[in-house]
Amino acid sequence: MQRVKSLLTPTLLVARHQTAGRGRAGRTWLSTPDGVLTFSLAWEFPAGAQSMMGLPLAVGVAIAERLLQLGVPVQLKWPNDILRNGKKLAGILVESQAGQTQSSWAVIGIGLNLSVPAELEREIGQEVADAAWLAQMDRNQLLAQLLQALQVALTEFSLQGFSAFVERWNRLHAHTQQxxxxxxxxxxxxxxxxxxxxxxxxxxxxxxxxxxxxxxxxxxxxxx
Ligand code: ATP
Structure with a gap:
């Protein structure tokens, strides 16, 4: 996080092939060069911004809503996954540092399955989802779509915190009443x-x- 502080913000890092992807609690996020879109966005929130607690969920809402607009039927699994047909299509990892008098920071990591080969699924050890429709899109166009959705959501989050996203999250919740x-x-x-x-x-x-x-x-x- 110290090193992130010396970056200009926002900073976007896109990996064509991510070799050491992480999930929560040191779990691994696996990908292949062309099969999974992986990127991290460093974002600074103004001093006095809202609690960072709901940020991973707000990011989930932003990405899921944009995927729906792009024609991919998705739902949200609490706290940080995007599902398609009940299987994981995308993972979100947010590492943040909240400042009281200074600005707060977050690094938002996203891995989105575009086309997952059977060997990768075997390595992951469970059935996962991918999205052939997105795999056909120009990679930069897809990234631009997701970043635009994130930019709007992160600005909203700085002003209103997660309260602006609660209803939207609940509408997309995969396990309501289950x-x-x-x-x-x-x-x-x-x-x-x-x-x-x-x-x-x-x-x-x-x-x-x-x-x-x-x-x-x-x-x-x-x-x-
Ligand atoms: P869980 O997925 O067990 O509910 P989690 O959602 O907290 O826990 P994360 O830490 O978000 O999991 O993500 C890591 C997990 O995601 C790995 O343990 C693995 O099961 C799964 N995984 C790893 N790579 C992929 C991938 N490309 N697509 C889908 N799932 C993956």
Missing amino acids: TVVIMEQGEVLHQGIALGVDALGCLLLQTEQGEQRIHSGDVSLRPL
């Missing part, structure tokens, strides 16, 4: 019915003990 479990390091922490997210981006879960607010931290959601 029974899900929340896992942490392989252990089930909670089981309940997913209701949607609140104004901070926490998942609202109806459990036998009442409604719980789940902070993303390092927990993962699994549909039952």
Whole structure:
């Protein structure tokens, strides 16, 4: 993050072939040179900006809405994935540093599957989604579309925080009213019915003990 501070903002890094992609908690994000669009955007938010907590979800809304406009039917999985037919089409990793009196920073990493060969899917170890329609698009045009959506969303986020995105996120939620479990390091922490997210981006879960607010931290959601 220190090194990011010396970059001009915004800075965009696009990898034709990403060889050490990361997910949350040190998990790996795998790609092939032509099969996955991978890029990172460093963005600075003005001093006194909103809590960074809902930022990964706001980014999900921006990317998902633009993919829908481009004709790809997608939904959101809490907290940070974009699904197509219930399988992961894109992953989002946001690393941020909130400043009180100074500006806040975020590096937003996105991996979007365009055309995933069977060997890569085997390596990932689960079925994933891709989007042949996007794979046919000019790569720079696609990137420009996504960046334009992000620019609008990040400006909105600086002014209003995640509250501007709650309804939009909930409209795209893949698991509304479905029974899900929340896992942490392989252990089930909670089981309940997913209701949607609140104004901070926490998942609202109806459990036998009442409604719980789940902070993303390092927990993962699994549909039952
Ligand atoms: P989970 O996917 O287990 O719910 P998560 O959403 O937090 O957890 P991330 O950290 O966002 O996972 O992403 C890393 C995970 O994504 C890897 O553990 C792997 O299962 C999966 N993965 C890696 N590469 C790809 C890819 N190209 N397409 C889809 N999924 C991938």
